[in-house]
Amino acid sequence: MDLDQKRTRTVDxxxxxxxxxxxxxxxxxxxxxxxxxxxxxxxLINSHKDRSSVSLVCKDWYNAxxxxxxxxxxxxxxxxxxxxxxxxxxxxRSVTLKGKPRFSDFNLVPEDWGxxxxxxxxxxxxxxxxxEELRLKRMAVSDGSLEFLAxxxxxxxxxxxxxxxxxxxxxxxxxxTYCRNLTELDIQENGIDDLGGDWLSCFPESLTSLQVLNFxxxxxxxxxxxxxxxxxxxxxLRVLKVNRNINLDQxxxxxxxAPQLTELGTGTFTQDLVTRxxxxxxxxxxxxxxxxxxxxxxDTNSLYLSVIYPACASLTFLNLSCATLRSFELTMLLMxxxxxxxxxxxxxxxxxxxxxxxxxxxxxxxxxxxxxDPFEQEEVAGVTESGLVSVSRGCxxxxxxxxxxxxxxxxxxxxxxxxxxxFTHFRxxxxxxxxxxxxxxxxxxxxxxxxVRSCPxxxxxxxxxxxxxxxxxxxxxxxxxxxxxSVAFAGSSDLGLKYVLGGCPRLRKLxxxxxxxxxxxxxxxxxxxxxxxxxxxxxxxxxxNGCRVLAKEMPRLNVEVMKDEDSEDSQAHxxxxxxxxxxxxxxxxxxxxxx
Amino acid sequence: xxxPLEHDYIGLSDASSLERSSESSNISSDNVxxxxxxxxxxxxxxxxxxxxxxxxxxATKFGPVIKNxxxxxxxxxxxxxxxxxxxxxxxxxxxxxxxxxxxxxFEKNQTQQLISSSDVKPVEVEKKGPVSENGSVPPSAxxxxxxxxxxxxxxKNTMATNLSKNHTDVAEGSLGxxxxxxxxxxxxxxxxxxxxxxxxxxxxxxxxxxxxxxFSCFTIGQCTSNGIKGQGxxxxxLKNLLHGSECVLTYEDKDGDWMLxxxxxxxxxxxxxxxxxxxxxxxxxxxxxxxxxxCKNRN
Numbered sequence: 058m059d060l061d062q063k064r065t066r067t068v069d070x071x072x073x074x075x076x077x078x079x080x081x082x083x084x085x086x087x088x089x090x091x092x093x094x095x096x097x098x099x100x101l102i103n104s105h106k107d108r109s110s111v112s113l114v115c116k117d118w119y120n121a122x123x124x125x126x127x128x129x130x131x132x133x134x135x136x137x138x139x140x141x142x143x144x145x146x147x148x149x150r151s152v153t154l155k156g157k158p159r160f161s162d163f164n165l166v167p168e169d170w171g172x173x174x175x176x177x178x179x180x181x182x183x184x185x186x187x188x189e190e191l192r193l194k195r196m197a198v199s200d201g202s203l204e205f206l207a208x209x210x211x212x213x214x215x216x217x218x219x220x221x222x223x224x225x226x227x228x229x230x231x232x233x234t235y236c237r238n239l240t241e242l243d244i245q246e247n248g249i250d251d252l253g254g255d256w257l258s259c260f261p262e263s264l265t266s267l268q269v270l271n272f273x274x275x276x277x278x279x280x281x282x283x284x285x286x287x288x289x290x291x292x293x294l295r296v297l298k299v300n301r302n303i304n305l306d307q308x309x310x311x312x313x314x315a316p317q318l319t320e321l322g323t324g325t326f327t328q329d330l331v332t333r334x335x336x337x338x339x340x341x342x343x344x345x346x347x348x349x350x351x352x353x354x355x356d357t358n359s360l361y362l363s364v365i366y367p368a369c370a371s372l373t374f375l376n377l378s379c380a381t382l383r384s385f386e387l388t389m390l391l392m393x394x395x396x397x398x399x400x401x402x403x404x405x406x407x408x409x410x411x412x413x414x415x416x417x418x419x420x421x422x423x424x425x426x427x428x429x430d431p432f433e434q435e436e437v438a439g440v441t442e443s444g445l446v447s448v449s450r451g452c453x454x455x456x457x458x459x460x461x462x463x464x465x466x467x468x469x470x471x472x473x474x475x476x477x478x479x480f481t482h483f484r485x486x487x488x489x490x491x492x493x494x495x496x497x498x499x500x501x502x503x504x505x506x507x508x509v510r511s512c513p514x515x516x517x518x519x520x521x522x523x524x525x526x527x528x529x530x531x532x533x534x535x536x537x538x539x540x541x542x543s544v545a546f547a548g549s550s551d552l553g554l555k556y557v558l559g560g561c562p563r564l565r566k567l568x569x570x571x572x573x574x575x576x577x578x579x580x581x582x583x584x585x586x587x588x589x590x591x592x593x594x595x596x597x598x599x600x601x602n603g604c605r606v607l608a609k610e611m612p613r614l615n616v617e618v619m620k621d622e623d624s625e626d627s628q629a630h631x632x633x634x635x636x637x638x639x640x641x642x643x644x645x646x647x648x649x650x651x652x
Numbered sequence: 653x654x655x656p657l658e659h660d661y662i663g664l665s666d667a668s669s670l671e672r673s674s675e676s677s678n679i680s681s682d683n684v685x686x687x688x689x690x691x692x693x694x695x696x697x698x699x700x701x702x703x704x705x706x707x708x709x710x711a712t713k714f715g716p717v718i719k720n721x722x723x724x725x726x727x728x729x730x731x732x733x734x735x736x737x738x739x740x741x742x743x744x745x746x747x748x749x750x751x752x753x754x755x756x757x758f759e760k761n762q763t764q765q766l767i768s769s770s771d772v773k774p775v776e777v778e779k780k781g782p783v784s785e786n787g788s789v790p791p792s793a794x795x796x797x798x799x800x801x802x803x804x805x806x807x808k809n810t811m812a813t814n815l816s817k818n819h820t821d822v823a824e825g826s827l828g829x830x831x832x833x834x835x836x837x838x839x840x841x842x843x844x845x846x847x848x849x850x851x852x853x854x855x856x857x858x859x860x861x862x863x864x865x866x867f868s869c870f871t872i873g874q875c876t877s878n879g880i881k882g883q884g885x886x887x888x889x890l891k892n893l894l895h896g897s898e899c900v901l902t903y904e905d906k907d908g909d910w911m912l913x914x915x916x917x918x919x920x921x922x923x924x925x926x927x928x929x930x931x932x933x934x935x936x937x938x939x940x941x942x943x944x945x946x947c948k949n950r951n
Contacts, residue, residue, distance in 0.1 A: 163799030220804070246806035274806055379810055429811055431801045461801060488801045545800070570799070 095121040105130040127151060132590050134196065135615065138639040139177045143184035151190035151215075152181065158593045158633055159543075160568055161195060162220060165595055165631070167619065169646050173197045173223075175205070176644070182209040190215040190241075197221070203228030207235035215241035215269070222248030226256045226277065233259035240293075241269035254279035254302075260287055267291040271298040273322045273353060278302040289314045295347075298322025301355045305338060312341040321345070323353035326380070327361050335364055343367035352376035359386045369393035376401045378427050384409035391417040399423040404439040404461060411444030415451025423457035424448055428488065431461070442469035449476035456514075457482040464495040465522060470504035474511040483508050484519035490546050493523040500524055506531035509539075519543040529553035533560025541566045551578035558582030568593040576603025583607065586614055591635035599629040601652075607634070608652035615641055616652045833922060839867050839899075839930035850922045856914055863901065867930060900931045 090098075099121050102108055105128070112122040128151040129142060142149075156172025158165075174196045181188055188210045198221045206213065213236050218224075226249065232242065233256055254277040260267075267287065272279070281303065288294060294315050299308070303324030312318075338361075342348075348368045357380050369375075372394050377387070378401040387402065387410040397418045402410065404426050414421065426440055442465045449455060455477045465487050474480060485504075493500055501522035509515060509531050516538055520528060524547035532539065533556035540563050548554070554574040557567070558581050567589065575598035586592060586607075601618065608616040619631035641651040803811075833850040846866050853859045901913040905924040913921070913928070 160799065162804045163802050164805070165799045220806075246804060248805070378807070427807060428801065428803070431803050431808065431811070432796065461803075486801055490797065490800065543802075545802070 090117075092117070092121055092124075096125045100125040100127070103128070124148060128153070128190075131155065133635055133637075134172055134174075134177070135639060135642055136590070136635060136637045139180035139184075141638060143180055147184075149185050150188060151192075152177075152185075152188065153192040153194075154196055155194045156196040156221075158568065158591065159195070159566075160570065160593055160595065165570065167646075167648060170619075170649065171197065171642065171644055171646065173199075173202075173644065175199065175202045178202055178205050178209070186210065187212045189213060190217075192217040192219075193221050194219045195221065197223045198228070199223050200225055200228035200231070204231040207231040212238060214238050214266075215243075217241065217243040217245075218247055219243075219245045220247060225250035226252045226254070226275070229256040230259045233257065234261070237261075237264065238266055239264060240266050242267070243269055243271040243296075244275060245271060246274050249275065251276045253277050257287070258283040262286075262290075265290045266293065268293050269296040270294065271296065271322065273298040273300050275300050276302075281307050285310055285314065292317075294318065296320040298352060299324045301325050301353075304328055305361070309338055309341050312345060316344045317347060318345055319347045320350035320374075321348060321352070322376075323351070324355065326354045326357035335360065338364040339367055346371075348372065350374040350376070352379070354380040356380075357382070359389060362386060362390055366390075366393045370396065372397055374399040378403055378425070381405045381429055382410070383407070384413065388413035388417075394418060395420070397421055399457075401425040401427065403427050403429040405429045406440075407438060408441055408444035408447065411440060412447040415447040415449075418452060420454060421448070421452040422454050423482075424452075424455060425457075425459040426461055427459075428461040431488065439463055442466050445469065446472050446476075449473040453477060454479070456480050459484040459486075461486045461488060463488055464492065465501065465504065466494045466496050467499065467501060467503040467507070468494075468496075470501075471507040471511075474508050478511050479514060480508065480512040481514050482517040483512065483515060484517065484543070485521055486519065487522040491523045492521075500527070502527040502531070506535075509535040513538065515539055517541040520547060521545065522547075525549045526553040526556065529556040533557045536561055538563055540564060542568070544569045544572055546571045548572045548574060551575050551581075554578035555581045558585050564588075565590045567591075569595070569597060571596040573598055576600060576606070579603055580607060580610075583610055586611060586634055587636050589636065591633065593631075593633050595631040597632075599632055600627050601629050602627070604629045604632055605652050613637065617642070617645070618650045618652060620648045620650060833925075835903075835925055835927050837863065837866070837928040837930070840932045842867065848928075850925060855918050856921075859913075860901070863928075863930070901928065902931050903928050 095117065099108075099111060099118075102111060108122055108126060112119045123146050125148075126146050127149060129146055129149050130153045131137060131142070132155050134154050134156045154174065154177060156174075157170060160166060161170070172195060174193060182205070186209070189212055191206065191213075192215075198218060203224055206216070208231070216232060216236075216239075224247070229242075229244070232239070239260075254275070257272070257279040260283070264287070268291070270287075277300075279300070279302070284299070284303075285307075288297065288311050295318060297311065297315060297318055298320070299311070299322060301324050303311075305324075305326065305328050308323055312321075342365050345368055349372060351365060351368065351372060352375075354362070354365075354377060362380075362382075369390070370393060373396055375394060375397055381403055382390075383405055384407045387406045391397070391413050394417065398420055400414065400418065400421060400423070402425070406413075411426070414424065426444075428439060430439075440460070440462050442462065445458070445460055445462070446469050449472065453476065456479045458480070459482075462485075465485065470485070474483075487501070494504075501520075502525055504522070505518070505520050505524070505528045508518065515536055518532070518536065518539055518541070520543070526549045529548060529552070532542070536542075539561050542557065542561070542564065544567075551574055553572065554569070555578050557564070558578070564585070565588075570593075572594075574594065579594070579599060580603065582592075604616050604618055608614065613636060615633075615635055615637050617633045618629045619633070621630040642649070645651060834847050835850055836845050836847055838845045848859075848862065848866075850859070853862065902910050903913050903921070903925045904927045905911050906926065910929070916924075
């Protein structure tokens with residue numbers, strides 16, 4: 058039994074018997090370890106959940122833990138204030154911050170809602186001048202914030218921005234120019250104002266420390282000369298994801314300079330004018346012995362796809378979600394990818410393509426199938442239930458699925474979870490709203506019933522299709538480990554939400570839109586909300602009065618209602634509820650009312 | 653593989669295709685208790701994008717609007733070219749009716765998508781009815797609900813660019829990114845012009861066939877791309893064409909130049925084509941040297 062396990066067991070035993078009051082826990086003779094021993098031991102614990110548990114044991118452990126913590130994870134930036142964080146943890150080197158509710162990705166949260174990182178940066182600059190890493194998700198980040206970051210943290214090394222918005226490439230210029238020790242610049246899927254690609258040319262000649270560079274989601278052309286030089290001098294570069302403007306010739310030159318890459322995101326993967334034979338490209342890929350991940354592959358076809366075959370044997374993650382491949386193209390590719398664990402594809406590959414997955418990738422653990430044409434501008438067949446069933450047959454280790462389709466049956470889902478009972482993440486999106494089982498015309502209740510019954514390890518579930526309260530009865534009853542639940546256009550009455558709030562002991566995040574759940578259902582979960590990170594309910598049957606009652610009963614929750622011009626005054630159109638120790642937001646815009 | 657149905661230039665196919673599609677979908681759903689709603693769902697109605705197969709008890713939940721729009725009323729010709737937004741009542745109140753609690757304000761791009769998809773839909777739905785793979789009717793066009801399907805904006809934008817950049821693919825039957833593209837077709841010596849929607853064809857072969865039917869003396873047979881990306885007419889093919897046929901299909905591009913149809917990939921062609929003209933052979937020879945040169949440069 059290694060040290061980690063031993064430590065955790067001790068914590069488990071002690072936590073039950075000790076008073077959980079964090080403010081002044083009693084120091085007891087149960088904890089004879091001096092700080093000099095405790096701190097280095099605790100510093101080996103990285104999981105923030107474990108650290109939370111450790112901190113609850115007793116005062117000594119609480120202190121030892123806070124002094125040894127180097128990375129703080131804040132899942133909701135409004136659940137705590139930066140001052141409180143700085144006060145508790147004196148030696149932080151790395152901060153992860155998440156801001157807006159997840160439904161903001163789908164335009165359900167108005168702009169200027171908040172989650173501005175700047176107030177955090179001000180405090181962090183004072184408390185942690187030697188901060189090295191900052192990872193932000195769904196935060197509002199301005200160019201000013203990026204400049205502040207670049208100029209106030211001399212040891213700053215790693216910046217990761219995922220789904221953030223409010224900044225432009227000018228902000229990136231500041232990062233490139235001033236962060237002398239930069240190891241990571243990861244810009245993913247942000248609402249960025251792309252003013253041009255010259256930010257990349259701002260990296261000084263002296264910068265050789267870069268390990269991760271991801272600008273795949275930026276549109277402007279960067280100077281290839283600058284990029285090539287950067288890649289050449291950064292010998293530790295292991296992750297390189299370029300944008301679509303980088304062509305195959307250029308990619309080849311980059312690969313020549315960086316055969317040590319473990320993750321590669323290509324640019325456009327086809328060309329009209331062939332300036333060098335395809336065999337050259339193949340050789341380049343063959344020389345990259347450490348490649349585990351390939352993504353990008355825009356505009357590719359069978360001819361060019363074949364050049365990556367030499368690198369496929371060791372691939373564990375293949376992201377084809379930008380490549381409109383067809384079934385035979387995918388099949389030919391997958392024949393070479395026996396070690397694949399994660400695969401993202403577009404539904405252009407069809408059920409046939411999915412059959413190929415079941416055939417050639419027995420080690421597959423994660424599959425995501427995105428719709429190439431979600432709004433059906435064209436009549437694309439996409440994938441159906443039989444594709445998913447084929448994958449489940451061939452890939453018994455599958456535990457993560459995200460599946461966009463137009464039709465599904467209860468029987469198919471039941472078969473899938475029977476084949477793969479180890480699901481931890483089951484996200485099914487039947488794109489037609491309120492669609493029943495297309496063969497039996499029944500609701501899809503039994504499908505999700507089968508999922509929660511067959512998959513005891515289920516952590517995350519997204520439901521869709523025509524669903525009655527029965528689905529939620531099943532979920533509440535059987536989904537003992539469920540932490541994240543996403544519901545849209547489902548349920549028949551308050552009972553649905555009541556079932557979920559009455560069950561699901563581990564529920565942390567609940568997001569609901571367009572369901573007939575009202576105040577009674579909301580209030581049935583009074584005591585549950587403090588054990589959850591957040592609850593989002595939009596376009597349900599909540600009223601202002603119901604929300605006020607909740608706010609009154611539970612003072613440690615922030616009950617925020619977003620007002621909409623179109624809805625009536627008594628309706629609570631969008632409600633966001635979260636636990637917090639920071640009190641009501643001080644930066645709430647006028648349309649956000651904290652009750 | 654989709655086969656274009658015969659249709660008049662309006663794009664409405666005849667009633668028989670409707671019947672065929674209903675039959676095939678009834679066969680696929682072997683449920684004896686095929687209730688009324690199921691049959692209704694298989695009707696290829698030209699209504700507003702609805703919610704697909706919503707059961708009747710839920711129709712009320714989603715508003716009476718859906719029932720109205722799911723009726724099988726066919727549109728007349730006068731409606732086809734109509735400004736989509738007025739016809740479908742996209743603005744204000746009816747949006748809110750579509751789904752309880754939808755934000756009153758659609759994103760601008762989504763509204764545009766809705767307009768364009770509602771224009772294109774009637775033709776596409778009817779065409780695909782009898783030939784879809786599993787025999788079931790493809791889902792009717794969806795209402796553009798804010799934030800549905802739950803795809804991140806980044807991915808939406810990537811896909812939109814992909815769709816417009818995609819070369820023609822007959823097997824998958826993909827078309828351009830919505831909308832329709834009516835161009836005038838004139839033929840030397842004919843007393844009147846015709847108009848065709850370029851968006852409903854997938855490649856030069858289909859276009860040629862359609863024009864052949866319209867102008868029966870037309871011989872454009874050889875003037876096709878062979879479906880492989882990037883290869884237009886070869887020099888030898890062009891020579892054969894000019895020596896062998898009487899008529900040549902040309903088009904006026906964005907720059908105002910008259911070009912020989914078939915040189916460029918299909919997608920590029922429909923992006924730049926302003927009008928078509930069927931020339932008599934003698935006039936077309938003047939066009940040839942430039943086209944030949946282009947072929948030389950390509951190969």
